[in-house]
Amino acid sequence: MKNKIHVFRETSLQVVSDRFISSWIHHVMQHLQHHEYDIEVLIVDEEEGAIFNSRYRNKYGATNVLSFDTLTSGQMILCAPVILKEAQSLKKDVSEYWAFMLIHGTLHLCGYDHEDPKDAIKMETMEDIILQDYPIQ
Secondary structure: OOOEEEEEEOOOOOOOOHHHHHHHHHHHHHHOOOOOOEEEEEEEOHHHHHHHHHHHHOOOOOOOEEEEOOOOEEEEEEEHHHHHHHHHHOOOOHHHHHHHHHHHHHHHHOOOOOOOHHHHHHHHHHHHHHHHHOOOO
């Protein structure tokens, strides 16, 4: 298996390019020294994001990112309108926030979690290191 990232869009809202998405995922996987992976990225609207969130997490409404499977293959679902709204409400640069969400989702694919406070600190530290290590383009 080679490094493969497939980006599919189920929304007309295009905030970042497929190349931007792929480069951030590649960077995280390189940083974690995972050299073979196959990841499907699905960019959805709020309605579809809510359906996935209800189906897989039993929660109402759309969430920013969902990740499934681990290490070498998996799927990440990103809800473009939610990420855009969050970036605006946090007064963050939209590209920087997308990069953060891609890092966050990829770390979930690699087994990181934030349910337990110790795990949350570990994950947040790794997010910060990766964001500082790779300039946003």
